[in-house]
Amino acid sequence: MKLGINLGYWQRDPVDDTETVLAAERLGYDQVFTAEAYGSDAFTTLTWYGARTSRIGLGTAVTQMSARTPAATAMHALTLDGLSGGRLVLGLGASGPQVVEGWYGVPFARPLARTREYVRILRDVWRRAEPVTNDGPHYPLPLRRHSPDSGVTGLGKPLKSIAHPVRPDIPIYLGAEGPKNVALSTEIAQGWLPLFVDPSRIEPVFGESLRGRPEGFEIAATVTTIVSDDLPAALEVAKIPLAFYIGGMGARDTNFHLDLIGRLGYAEEAARVQELFLEGRRDEAVRAVPDGLADAISLLGPLGRIKERLALWRESPVTTLLIAGVKDEPTLRAIRDFVRD
Template sequence: MRMGEDLRLGLNLGYWQRHADDATETVLAAERLGYDSVWTAEAYGSDAFTPLAWYGARTSRIKLGTSVAQISARTPVATAMTAMTLDHLTGGRLLLGIGASGPQVVEGWYGVPFPRPLARTREYADIMRQVWCREEPVTSAGPHYPLPHPGGTGLGKPLKLITHPLRADIPLYLGAEGPKNVALAAEIAHGWLPLFALPGEIERMYGDALAGARPGFDIAAMVMVLITDDVRAALDGVKMMLTLYIGGMGAKSRNFHADIVARMGYADAAQKIQELYLAGRKDEAFHAIPDELADGISLVGPAGRIRERLQPWRDSPVTTLLAMGPRDEPTLRTVRDLVLG
């Protein structure tokens, strides 16, 4: 497992909030400054692929990642076609991150069943790789994505991708939080996209799950980076984000973000935060988040403080730091100098 090597640096733009967000100038600045990659996301607003196509048409070097594209939003072959097309148009720069999302979004927004996300992800990845390899017409025994469809008219036939992909093995990343899902990423993917990570706890929490990873496996951790002299305000910004994810991004009986915080050693806090949030007491939920947790998963404060707090990330298995937050060129430059300097 990698320890103490240089980190790669990427920029995670996330998904659009209330208003459309064309981050072209930010992406162009990141490319000029030597960032390795830029990533987009989707929830139930903007999609992950269209902004990447937009940015890819305006750049020439920076890699383009989805963090993550939700597997329930598209059939496996639809995602495979989209990935192949975008990879061609950008000269082989796509990094395809996929994830299962959660039952509220999958069943409430996409209208499909959520159960067995690991089995669905494995089957999904297998079908996409069949599409890209073009060794033979694509088939799948299912049970989640049977090809050809066993019902309907009965006229379905196995097909082979018309276009020859630029790359037959587009790098695949999994957004994963639970140990079994991380183990699946290590087994079948090129990388893992952790949303929340305490660098000093990664080996304890996921060492066994990562044991089977291929050489060069990329752990691309999303880390909120806020450069400011006001550490208190910066920590509060991280806590606002955590309040939403721990408290409201999932049902009380199934919230993967609360689960991971519990496994980090904050089980009592996670339970209290979720109970307060779901009871409508959001301000109390915010204040229930430990500063230590918010500080541990982020990099906030003056540049000197961030430089010191980068060392645990350098000593961890993380190989790529995906900065969330920086948008203007001076801040992007400072982050670059801190991480890559």
């Protein structure tokens, strides 16, 4: 099993995790991932760390499709991949309607079809076989005028990237939670980036969706990791982002994180967390997150306990463990030794 770190996105103020990234590279970690939601972006921070390292892989978990056109994302990716000597893994996610339509101001409709079209354009840009065109309804290239008042000149023409990517097939991982999205990742991507995953329940929850995955398909799971002799305190900290995603990262009737927690066996509890969160009772929402859920999808407690629980991940289909929440080199070293023991 490979090992990486996930630094996420800024919660409030700018955070420079260069020392953590350098420690991870010294210790032989395979990858460092960054993320974005509706604040800091994934590419700028990843480029910052890429400029200060020479070996560790660079990944986004995830960049939001609706934040950029496919061509813009392809340009970001080929540029960073070129400057880093071919170290990029491009993680993509469709997000949800609350963020897509509320923050990016674009329609959320048909995320599966949009993702398929988006990925196809990315690969066409990188391969440079011919000028890029797309007849799909979501990202038509070139853009055609549909009516005199559309604002489209009709002068657009197919273009080919003037930059030659160092790799014509940059690896793409999809951030996916729903069964159809996970299945799509096995069809059109080289990997899957699950957010909340219980290693002991991957087969019953995702087995059918993963059935057709090709050889070498990567499953890179982000795992909140809190090393503490006080397990109850660690559980309380681990519950905070869970309550936020269940309650606040989605609308009342459309929340993919809530749906996923239900498939993990906590539907009633998740509904209660959402209710409390939307009522503004956020502390109660955090306390309402089941201990069993927070523990199952995280690595919590003393180092000895974390070592024992890592066995569940080794026995699972996960190919890369992305440690989130650990910043100091001694703890990173201990986890590395446990994983590679």
